[in-house]
Amino acid sequence: MPSSLPNSIHARDVEYLLHAVTNARRHEERGPIIIDRGEGIHVFDDEGRSYIEAMAGLWSVAVGFGEKRLADAAYRQLQKLPYYHSFSHKSNEPAVLLAEALVRISPERLTKVFFTNSGSEANDTAVKLVWYYNNARGLHAKKTFIARQGGYHGITIAAGSLTGLPTNHRDFDLPIIPVKHVTTPHFYRYAQPGESEEAFSTRLAEELEATILEAGPDTIAAFIGEPLMGAGGVIPPPAGYWEKVQAVCRRYDILIVADEVINGFGRLGTMFACEYYGIDPDILVLSKQITSSYQPLAALLISDAIYQAIADNSAKIGTLGHGFTAGAHPVATAVGLENLAIIEENGLVENARAVGEVMQRELRRRFADHPLVGEVRGIGLIAAIELVADKATKARFDPVGKLGLAIFDAGHEHGVIIRAIGDQIAFCPPLIITEAEMIEMLDRFERAFHQATAALAPA
Numbered sequence: 001m002p003s004s005l006p007n008s009i010h011a012r013d014v015e016y017l018l019h020a021v022t023n024a025r026r027h028e029e030r031g032p033i034i035i036d037r038g039e040g041i042h043v044f045d046d047e048g049r050s051y052i053e054a055m056a057g058l059w060s061v062a063v064g065f066g067e068k069r070l071a072d073a074a075y076r077q078l079q080k081l082p083y084y085h086s087f088s089h090k091s092n093e094p095a096v097l098l099a100e101a102l103v104r105i106s107p108e109r110l111t112k113v114f115f116t117n118s119g120s121e122a123n124d125t126a127v128k129l130v131w132y133y134n135n136a137r138g139l140h141a142k143k144t145f146i147a148r149q150g151g152y153h154g155i156t157i158a159a160g161s162l163t164g165l166p167t168n169h170r171d172f173d174l175p176i177i178p179v180k181h182v183t184t185p186h187f188y189r190y191a192q193p194g195e196s197e198e199a200f201s202t203r204l205a206e207e208l209e210a211t212i213l214e215a216g217p218d219t220i221a222a223f224i225g226e227p228l229m230g231a232g233g234v235i236p237p238p239a240g241y242w243e244k245v246q247a248v249c250r251r252y253d254i255l256i257v258a259d260e261v262i263n264g265f266g267r268l269g270t271m272f273a274c275e276y277y278g279i280d281p282d283i284l285v286l287s288k289q290i291t292s293s294y295q296p297l298a299a300l301l302i303s304d305a306i307y308q309a310i311a312d313n314s315a316k317i318g319t320l321g322h323g324f325t326a327g328a329h330p331v332a333t334a335v336g337l338e339n340l341a342i343i344e345e346n347g348l349v350e351n352a353r354a355v356g357e358v359m360q361r362e363l364r365r366r367f368a369d370h371p372l373v374g375e376v377r378g379i380g381l382i383a384a385i386e387l388v389a390d391k392a393t394k395a396r397f398d399p400v401g402k403l404g405l406a407i408f409d410a411g412h413e414h415g416v417i418i419r420a421i422g423d424q425i426a427f428c429p430p431l432i433i434t435e436a437e438m439i440e441m442l443d444r445f446e447r448a449f450h451q452a453t454a455a456l457a458p459a
């Protein structure tokens with residue numbers, strides 16, 4: 001086996017690479033899976049095994065792997081102008097054209113685009129621009145963010161503070177910026193017995209309002225949320241949630257930041273989840289599917305009101321003191337433009353809606369009645385299965401995550417890459433997936449699921 005050779009790439013991985021979001025000691029024991037190439041919805045490891053990528057990488061490879069149009073777009077731009085920045089009035093054509101396209105397809109109030117390299121940087125930028133905006137308005141105390149428990153907004157200092165997941169806070173001394181986390185809008189887990197979805201949403205909106213009033217509205221700057229929560233477990237909000245949350249925010253002059261880093265570019269079967277839920281954000285954060293992750297890129301779209309305040313203020317003080325060396329990168333934005341052209345020309349948003357509908361139905365048909373499945377949830381081409389030790393009481397496994405990990409590992413054996421978020425199994429395949437491919441993906445997953453759950457059953 002090449003992986004056991006002392007000088008193999010596997011051995012050198014363990015020797016030299018610190019892995020993101022990985023148990024380091026476990027990694028020393030089992031080593032890496034080296035992904036060597038990709039084609040469509042498949043990736044192949046260096047030992048020749050093929051996997052259906054049911055997570056599109058990290059929720060991101062919309063157009064699938066091996067899309068030559070994106071490689072060509074990058075190569076063309078690399079030859080013409082491989083790099084330039086957007087400081088001091090400089091610009092480049094792909095950045096301008098992509099900004100124009102994003103303004104065209106996004107909610108109407110958003111008029112300007114700021115590019116960063118990652119979703120975390122974009123959310124850090126959102127925090128800074130919100131603070132800057134309120135300083136420019138003379139509202140110097142209005143700085144606190146409200147986010148949700150279970151929300152994911154990245155891992156940099158500000159974005160990681162907004163994230164509402166213990167693993168991203170613990171031992172990192174986060175949160176560090178002023179942020180309050182309110183209840184996860186997860187009906188299955190947090191609704192009271194007998195409560196309707198609407199009543200649950202009303203209760204959460206009341207909690208939000210109470211949080212604002214307790215702190216003082218003059219201290220609360222913005223509410224940030226993923227329209228449909230992703231990394232925290234794929235959680236579509238209950239009916240009426242966003243309408244009620246928006247009404248509370250508007251009442252107290254609180255900006256709404258929609259983090260569509262996972263949702264954006266068709267995931268739910270609409271170009272943006274804001275459309276799906278009727279959200280009218282002041283700031284929209286995009287990344288991942290913006291380039292299908294072929295290049296690092298994220299974008300922040302802001303309302304004209306925020307832009308005007310920034311423009312007035314920077315005119316006064318001379319400049320906007322914020323920007324990244326590789327922001328508005330011409331190669332990344334050229335790939336973004338071509339990626340958007342593929343999404344639009346090939347009807348990938350419509351495909352996500354159509355294949356997504358069947359995927360949601362099939363997941364429920366196959367798994368909803370299983371005694372270890374508490375909930376099957378999702379919209380379009382994003383879904384999760386929540387595993388429980390006791391279906392009636394919704395009790396979680398102890399320890400959490402062991403079965404999820406066993407299913408994740410069995411998935412590899414059966415040729416499908418899914419994601420285990422504790423005992424929640426996530427699916428987020430490339431938007432190009434056909435119905436037949438999606439069925440094959442679920443067939444493979446079903447075999448892995450039964451293998452792993454059978455191992456749990458008493459002998």
Ligand code: PMP
Binds near residue numbers: 058226260287
């Ligand atoms: N926001 C959301 C909703 C995300 O899902 C992610 C990444 N999973 C981020 C922000 C952070 O993006 P990045 O990893 O590019 O910093």
